[in-house]
Amino acid sequence: MAFGYLKGLVRTLHRVRTDQNGTTLVEFGMLAPVIFMATIGLFEATMMVSVKTLLDAGTREASRFGITGEVISGETREQTIHDIVAEHAGALVPGSAITVSTKSYETYHQLTSDPDSGIPGPGEGSDVVVYSVSYQQPLMTPYLETILGIDRIPQTARVIVQNEPFEVE
Secondary structure, three states, rough: HHHHHHHHHHHHHHHHHOOOOOHHHHHHHHHHHHHHHHHHHHHHHHHHHEEEHHHHHHHHHHHHOOOOOOOOOOOOOHHHHHHHHHHHHHHOOHHHHOOEEEEEEEEHHHHHHOOOHHOOOOOOOOOEEEEEEEEEEEEHHHHHHHHHHOOOOEEEEEOOOOOOOOOOO
C-alpha cells in the first residue's frame, strides 16, 4: 500500500514539474515588486533632478539681476531676488518654501580666505556676492519614505558673482 502511495506521489510530482501552466503568473509575482520600486524610484529621481534644475536656473537669473544693483519700486533688492528664484521654480516648488540668502565680500580673496567674514545682503557695487538657495523637497511617495527613513531631500543651488560698479541709493 505504501508503495502505491509513493508511486502516485512520484507521478504527481513529475506532472507538476513538467506542467508550465501558471509560470508566467508566478514570475510576474516575483518581479512586480522590483519593477514597481524601480518605477517609483525613477519618478522620484526625475522630480529631484527637475527641482534642482529649476533652482539652479532661478539662482542664476536672480544673480544676473542682483549684479546690476537695480531696485524695483516698492521692493527691496532681497525681495526681488527671492521673487525671481520663486518665479523660475514654477509649479514644482512653492515660493514660500524657498530660502534665499546672499552674502557679500569686498574681494574674491576675502571670500576664499575667510568665508565667514561676508556681510549678509546683495552687496554694493563691485562686491563679490554669494547667492545661496535652499529647499527641502518632500518625497512624492510615502513608499520611499519608509525605505529611506527620510521625508525630505535637501536641494541647494549656489552662484558666486561680482557686482557691476554701481552706486547704492
